[in-house]
Amino acid sequence: MFSAVVRPFALALYLGDADPPPPRSQRLRLRLPLVGVVDLIPIAGIVLALILYGTTLSQLMDWNSTSTRRMSEPLLYFTAAAISLPVTMRDRWPLAAWRATMVMLPVVLWVIRGVGTSDPPYMLGLAVMYPLVTYSVAVRCDRRITVAVWVISFLTGWIIDPNSLYLVAIIVTVAALFGYNVRVRRNATARLAEEERRSRLAEGAQAVLEERARIARELHDVVAHHMSVIAIQAEAVPLKAAGDPVRLEAGLAEIRGLSLEAIAELRQVLGVLRDQDGRTDTAPQPGLDRLDELVSNARAAGLTVGVELPDLPHGELPPAVGLSAYRIVQESLSNAMRHAPGATVAIVVTRDDDTLGLRIADDGGSSPGGAHGGGSSPRGADRDGSPPRGAGGAGQGLIGMRERAALLGGTLEAEPVGDGGFQVVATLPIAGAEETA
Incomplete structure (x- = not known):
């Protein structure tokens, strides 16, 4: 019983791994001269990460200039990178992106509390990045891992700021449920396609047997x-x-x-x-x-x-x-x-x-x-x-x-x-x- 409870958390934190990316639709691919076929999803992730990096760094610089407790600029650059980097990782390594977020989160929150005046201590970049990473985990990982990520996120939100727990819980829950729903639909579609393929193979084999029997009779x-x-x-x-x-x-x-x-x-x-x-x-x-x-x-x-x-x-x-x-x-x-x-x-x-x-x-x-x-x-x-x-x-x-x-x-x-x-x-x-x- 204890092993069944602990196992999902072990998978989420260090043992588990995400499924490989699903095949891309042709509508999400672009052919460029001198470059070839380009996947738009990673490019969109890089663009979004650059936007988050710039807005987060600008906001931290503004806060730091008026704060009584000034932080060194390398810490501000690190915080901006820690918020934007998981967005670029989530398409290829969603579970690794979530783990990196959890590792860097104490430093990020410490810097935000040190220079910022917002309460709760959640910047816009952090509020955008974390639901996206949670969604990617739910889409590409086993249900047990998704549940463990949700529980850890809930407990982390409660530790950081109990007053904003309900808002954090709603945002994380919506992201996790939406990602899990997409995963279920993809799996159902994949199983249906596999059944159709097997059905076509069986029909083809049956047709071959019938034709062989007809030729044998003749x-x-x-x-x-x-x-x-x-x-x-x-x-x-x-x-x-x-x-x-x-x-x-x-x-x-x-x-x-x-x-x-x-x-x-x-x-x-x-x-x-x-x-x-x-x-x-x-x-x-x-x-x-x-x-x-x-x-x-x-x-x-x-x-x-x-x-x-x-x-x-x-x-x-x-x-x-x-x-x-x-x-x-x-x-x-x-x-x-x-x-x-x-x-x-x-x-x-x-x-x-x-x-x-x-x-x-x-x-x-x-x-x-x-x-x-x-x-x-x-x-x-x-x-x-x-x-x-x-x-x-x-x-x-x-x-x-x-x-x-x-x-x-x-x-x-x-x-x-x-x-x-x-x-x-x-x-x-x-x-x-x-x-x-």
């Missing part, structure tokens, strides 16, 4: 689909050719075409990352109008694909809906190629005024491998979210499809059906999808 869909088709074609072409160079050449040309198509889509996805000027890629994104390409690739890979596609006004679909629908069908066919080679796949697309519906279902396939991708991963390994061991990535297919549907405010369900079959059912809202795009 890359996964492009690479997984085309590489699956290419891998199956590369395995099937030698068997189909059976040594016939013409068939072999045709199969390799088809693989080459699929590779070029995959490269083109990858360039389209990565175009914005390669653009140093930050421009986005303006190439059209795939939509349901390119569904025939997916079906052709899947049939070439050995799937039997049937499509129920009503007369949809593709051009009226928002780009985000068309792209998501295309990628969902693409990933579903890629899963069927990997996990159900030779399967029969039914693609059903429906639309009403508000939603676009997709259903992609397969019968599980009839290859000797028992409905698995190349015999390396069990049926549904990618589909139930667990990482497959074979070709086709690290189990991100269903995750990416669900994310696409969720970003549009839709739903996607994937589940086994029938005897080894699998289906994906998605509902994509059309209204409001333009904003998502």
